[in-house]
């Protein structure tokens with residue numbers, strides 16, 4: 456709205472007439488007799504409009520308008536002239552005037568021109584406001600889309616927190632932003648690494664003062680679980696304290712905090728809504744993270760109990776067969792080292808370790824005297840022994856392992872060229888876990904010996920692996936195993 460109007464004319468008579476017209480219509484007015492005075496007054500006090508003559512002593516009204524608009528682009532100008540033929544409408548409007556009026560003019564004419572400029576101003580204002588609103592909405596939606604995308608990807612909480620901080624700062628024009636989240640495992644707030652939160656205030660004491668207030672409000676929000684928005688005016692140190700702190704909650708449980716401060720403008724209700732929406736999304740991420748933490752914790756416990764059970768089973772079984780006592784444990788150890796060396800995912804490492812611990816469990820179906828026989832085995836005895844992968848599979852197939860343990864046990868005597876047993880599978884038809892187990896089994900067995908043959912030691916095992924790297928054993932698995940045995944000097 457136009458409230459204050461500056462009238463510029465070197466003819467006192469005109470100044471008075473215009474002043475009377477405008478004052479009677481409720482405008483606050485001041486007058487200037489020369490362009491230089493007008494420019495000075497514009498610097499000293501706020502005006503929304505200038506009604507100015509063109510021809511004046513010193514500077515011309517159009518030149519004054521150009522200079523004024525450079526510094527105050529929001530100002531509206533109405534140019535008055537008694538010399539209509541010397542200045543065209545286009546020249547005046549192109550120079551930046553909202554309108555022009557030819558002397559002499561009636562009060563109604565001037566009022567109508569001001570009214571039109573005011574209407575334009577209102578329309579422009581609401582357009583700018585709508586544009587600003589739409590831009591902020593678009594920015595918020597883009598931020599939410601980016602966060603939602605990050606939440607379904609395997610990004611860390613630190614990365615997600617940094618994203619929330621980045622968007623919260625941008626959306627609210629804040630200078631500083633922090634987030635904290637509560638770890639269920641640690642039961643405390645965790646400040647993630649918030650890179651990009653540089654706050655370069657030259658004066659450390661100002662920084663101290665702002666952070667001190669931020670901490671105080673932070674604690675209040677943690678207790679009340681209600682957002683706080685402050686736009687405090689300057690204090691005795693000429694500091695302006697603007698803060699917006701939002702709790703991150705779910706069902707009234709505090710999950711974290713989002714804090715913003717030192718905005719370049721006052722925080723408004725829209726900022727509160729934006730921060731609230733980001734906090735909600737962040738809350739979902741924290742909840743998901745907590746659920747993952749709980750699940751992983753339970754899984755680790757289950758896996759631990761499961762491994763203990765498998766270990767006990769393995770030890771109990773080996774009492775029957777002292778020659779292979781410890782064989783399964785050593786195979787499990789070597790197999791998981793090979794899988795790690797190959798860069799296999801954690802599931803494969805876990806699968807080969809567990810499968811290794813029970814890979815010969817099928818031998819329970821073989822009479823103990825055959826297993827412990829120290830003379831060479833007869834064909835019939837050998838064929839009985841060859842049934843142990845299938846027997847092991849039959850024992851394990853009913854157990855709901857999260858990995859293909861039973862299948863790996865079934866295939867651990869298969870060979871890459873199809874000469875293995877029980878099914879004569881070849882190449883990649885054999886499970887990766889079984890190919891790893893096969894190499895670990897051979898390397899361990901040759902190093903440790905069997906009732907029916909002496910140990911050939913690690914050197915013999917290395918030779919066997921080199922010799923059959925491309926025929927019996929998977930070359931990648933063999934290379935990883937050789938690296939462990941030769942370069943790392945590991946003794947199975």
Ligand SMILES: [Fe+2]
Nearest residue numbers: 814815867868
């Ligand atoms: Fe075996």
